[in-house]
Amino acid sequence: MKPLIGRETRLCMSLSARPGNFGTRFHNRLYEATGLDFVYKSFSTTDLPAAIGGIRALNVRGCAISMPFKEAVIALLDGLAPSAAAIDSVNTIVNDDGVLTGHNTDYGAVVDLVADLDRTMPFVLRGSGGMARAVAAALHDSGFANGTIVARNEEAGRALADLYGYRWSAEPGEAAPLLVNVTPLGMTGADEAALAFPGEMIARCEVAFDVVQYPPETPFLRAAAEAGKRRITGTEVATLQALQQFVLYTGVTPSAAQVEEAAAFARANP
Template sequence: MTQKPLVGRDTRVCMSLSARPGNFGSRFHNRLYEACGLDFIYKAFSTTDLVAAIGGIRALSIRGCAISMPFKEAVIPLIDELDPSAAAIDSVNTIVNDDGRLVGHNTDYGAVRLLIADIDPATDFVLRGSGGMAKATAAAFRDAGFGKGTLIARNEKAGRELADLYGYDWTPEPTRSAKILINVTPIGMDGGDLAALPFETSAIEQADIVFDVVQYPAETAFLRLARLAGKRVITGADVAVLQAVEQFVLYTGVRPSETQIADAATFARL
């Protein structure tokens, strides 16, 4: 292992912005900086002034910034360019600062594509949510060949637009089950009991696969119930690792080994 330099004036800074910062990103990235001997440091932040926060990234030469709910769409007018990964779905989860030019990327999409690669695209799904992560997830399912899906969103305008964009149905409330149930909302983010469920227990019982993008806690009530019912689960933690690796590569130009990634993921979850 290469010795990581001590933090000094040449240390490059990366960060994250979200409404409710967690520890996963900071622990994951900093562990990999140490493993790879890179002079970088990572810190999570929240903000009530997104315009000023993005201006600070530019003014302070912050190398990269992860973007989480609810800022994935709101940051778009504040940056200079969209990478095709973000432009295709109008959602940014990563900003890279190239000498003062802020470029928005989306690494969520690729993470979801990898996680569903072995699922038969003839399988039907129901997706609850209409924000930036819902866009990335719906796009990943569409591009993977999934033709039968329903998007659930109480906001009719956002829900219909997203459903129409990807060729799926829309409904304001859960009205049916499907073989794949996907939660792309904050429901369950506070932990709690079975009251914090995005789908009825009967729908979970009829499903084969349950996918919850909530990262904190890693094991939501939705996932716990699905595991107890013997369902295959895909977790927000799974998404977090895959998308964070691609962020790391964008920020540093270094791709860590699978062993280093596995170690950082385990460390970040402690």
């Protein structure tokens, strides 16, 4: 049984421009399941340096970092783990007695999710931001050598493509077996009705990978399901990266059943 919150309770948190509940519910559910004396809370801030100073001053054990802070936070940390240093993007901070180290568990989650795919499979990745860098790095380091980065921002798109030896395109064009959406297209809000890739590209792909977490079923994923394609979802990414954060913060690896139950709880209580 999880201890009552007291002076020995360790705090973990998240910083985001638009905080969600998945991470909060996932982590706290796992603390209950494993009996750990931890609590997790999400926060928003407009003063990143002060927030990071608060992590040091209050000895917050760990902090998840979301957009738009994944790059800006680097200058405020004491060091980077290889997963973050390779792509200059941080989504996780671990505090070891005042020493703040940045990690990127998005990268690790994607590596795990594509582990059984054919490495010779060409792909088209749409996006050029911090999460797109994590996904592109994970694909590259997993052995995917034939890829196209689609980004309207030519400078950012070309830079990401050149970094890993991929091609750049301003718009989706040629079909590919693996399609990866790392943009807000299909996300709850202004772009929720948008299809990340044209229907003809989806019809000709083998695997549809969408990192958008909300809604769980984006137009891209629905179209892929209707076409009978294999899907990798944003919920899977969110669960795996949050699990890796949990292990970094606590040193405890929960059982597969505990992770599945916590993820189901977080999805059912958005």
